């Protein structure tokens with residue numbers, strides 16, 4: 001396929017657009033993953049806590065797309081932090097997914113009050129060395145958390161998956177990532193759907209003859225971000241992938257850039273979450 005990829009700091013590549021499956025229930029997740037892979041997606045983002053790893057694996061197998069052609073991410077939930085717990089949780093995820101490796105394994109949240117994310121990161125380094133997690137990274141880490149795991153292990157995460165969309169653009173964190181060759185992955189890239197009604201997005205969308213969702217996804221791609229929009233609706237899964245035949249211009253980038261807000265966060269704050 002000729003879809004865009006991002007080169008990670010460990011030499012692996014990740015498709016820049018993937019399917020997110022948070023809140024994709026077990027009843028619909030198999031069909032959503034299968035549909036996405038049939039449409040051309042080659043990247044799926046799940047997590048132990050989403051409760052649908054079995055269905056994601058089933059959808060992958062039902063699609064007929066070869067395992068080696070799919071970039072599969074899952075995440076370690078907060079209750080499994082700590083070295084030994086992390087190794088056990090990883091085995092359980094592989095078992096549920098029905099695969100013998102994942103392309104990317106992430107620490108879901110830093111949970112600073114637990115004080116265990118450094119030893120958890122050491123377990124992920126072992127998993128990377130074993131080859132069963134081809135790449136390892138983190139999610140919802142801030143610069144301080146990143147500096148700590150890098151400083152204590154010397155291993156830089158391949159990416160950090162954080163809330164990021166036009167209303168919450170994470171410019172300072174993205175600059176930190178760029179300095180350390182950490183890729184940025186956008187969760188809730190459509191602001192959980194809330195950004196689709198933004199009038200400024202509508203202006204850019206009309207100009208290109210695209211939908212608001214396509215316009216926002218294109219904004220992520222044009223900014224070098226890795227985006228994982230979620231849908232279980234077949235027509236929307238297709239719509240969200242039909243974004244490789246246009247680009248935004250400087251005027252569009254400026255208009256959407258102006259939507260950034262310090263109050264734009266929709267999800268949990270990593271410092272206080274869970």
Ligand code: NAD
Pocket residue numbers: 019020021022023045046108139140161162186187188189190191192193194196213214228229230231236237239240267
């Ligand atoms: P999102 O920004 O992807 O928005 C999804 C919602 O937008 C859908 O439920 C639907 O209502 C709507 N939508 C999607 N496509 C549409 C279209 N074409 N037209 C109209 N409406 C459309 O929200 P999300 O699910 O929160 O985030 C995406 C993925 O990011 C998740 O599924 C998950 O994989 C990941 N995520 C990770 C974390 C984390 O802590 N690491 C947190 C939240 C989400």
